[in-house]
Amino acid sequence: MSLFGKKPEERTVLVLDVGQGSAGSALVRISQTEAPKLFGEFRAHLPVGEFREIGVLARHAKQTATQALLHAAEVASRVRQHPAAGAAGVIESVAVFLAPPWGAPDLAREEPEFSNDMAEALRDMMRAHLEVPHRLHTRAGAALHGARVIFPGDALLLIISTEAMELLHAKDGAAVSYAFIPVGTHVLLRTLRAHGGLSWQEARSALRIGHRHFKEPLDAAYDHLARELSAAMRGLRNPPRSVLVLAEEPYGERLARELADRSEFSTLFPQGSTIRPMLARHASPYVAAHAQSLDLNLMLEALYLDSIIQLS
Numbered sequence: 001m002s003l004f005g006k007k008p009e010e011r012t013v014l015v016l017d018v019g020q021g022s023a024g025s026a027l028v029r030i031s032q033t034e035a036p037k038l039f040g041e042f043r044a045h046l047p048v049g050e051f052r053e054i055g056v057l058a059r060h061a062k063q064t065a066t067q068a069l070l071h072a073a074e075v076a077s078r079v080r081q082h083p084a085a086g087a088a089g090v091i092e093s094v095a096v097f098l099a100p101p102w103g104a105p106d107l108a109r110e111e112p113e114f115s116n117d118m119a120e121a122l123r124d125m126m127r128a129h130l131e132v133p134h135r136l137h138t139r140a141g142a143a144l145h146g147a148r149v150i151f152p153g154d155a156l157l158l159i160i161s162t163e164a165m166e167l168l169h170a171k172d173g174a175a176v177s178y179a180f181i182p183v184g185t186h187v188l189l190r191t192l193r194a195h196g197g198l199s200w201q202e203a204r205s206a207l208r209i210g211h212r213h214f215k216e217p218l219d220a221a222y223d224h225l226a227r228e229l230s231a232a233m234r235g236l237r238n239p240p241r242s243v244l245v246l247a248e249e250p251y252g253e254r255l256a257r258e259l260a261d262r263s264e265f266s267t268l269f270p271q272g273s274t275i276r277p278m279l280a281r282h283a284s285p286y287v288a289a290h291a292q293s294l295d296l297n298l299m300l301e302a303l304y305l306d307s308i309i310q311l312s
Contacts (some may be wrong), residue, residue, distance in 0.1 A: 014091045018065045019099040021046045021162025025068035028302040036306040038289040040075030094134035097301050100164045100180045103138045112138045146300035154240040160247040162186045183228045191221035226262040243275040252277035
């Protein structure tokens with residue numbers, strides 16, 4: 001209890017995470033005295049297609065973002081009916097986190113850059129459903145803050161989503177270089193289909209469990225990813241000794257292991273460097289989340305909000 005018995009202020013923020021292949025949402029309870037709490041986590045996924053033209057991706061992203069927002073709003077409405085916990089359902093603001101090509105850091109301008117079309121569509125959607133302030137952020141910004149907290153030190157962050165991969169070089173706690181390439185986990189699925197003749201479901205299963213029957217197409221898929229990464233990193237000066245791989249679970253751990261096994265990628269770094277995943281369990285000591293399937297992006301975004309929201 002604080003001075004004179006006044007209860008520490010708490011605040012609920014709706015987090016909306018919009019990528020190329022999915023949109024997620026959660027309610028985050030920010031407190032002066034405790035770690036941020038996530039509840040009502042939800043993620044809607046886009047179907048995997050043979051190829052993704054930007055206009056098609058944008059249309060589907062807006063639809064899944066609406067679905068995620070409405071889910072969070074419904075959870076908040078139910079919480080407000082609870083006699084004891086009703087205050088936790090009062091949404092004070094919305095924080096939207098965007099992945100490329102909708103949002104990315106612009107280090108030259110020292111501020112994020114957002115797609116005007118996507119930003120305006122999301123603003124219209126939020127005005128239609130919630131009369132609260134909102135602010136746009138980048139997924140990369142939340143990942144950078146999370147890496148500073150969880151794995152302090154210089155590192156190259158590989159933020160891998162479904163249709164894009166972000167490369168962010170962190171030095172002394174700040175981003176010193178950034179790039180993204182249009183290659184993500186869905187490219188791995190497409191490579192598995194092309195080389196192994198697998199269905200989408202079989203390709204997902206092979207990527208998750210690494211079945212020995214799919215070794216040849218799996219090797220081709222990871223070789224392709226390593227080549228793309230290596231080409232994107234040729235201009236990187238003074239590479240760090242630590243590489244952190246952030247990807248949707250359960251891909252992160254496997255992707256880190258496969259990249260470490262490929263010399264065309266691992267030899268780009270000094271001898272003795274480490275390539276490891278940053279997983280949801282690593283964020284668990286810093287964010288209270290109890291969903292059956294933990295969402296790394298939402299957890300890192302909650303941790304970031306906890307660092308920037310000032311409570312009186």
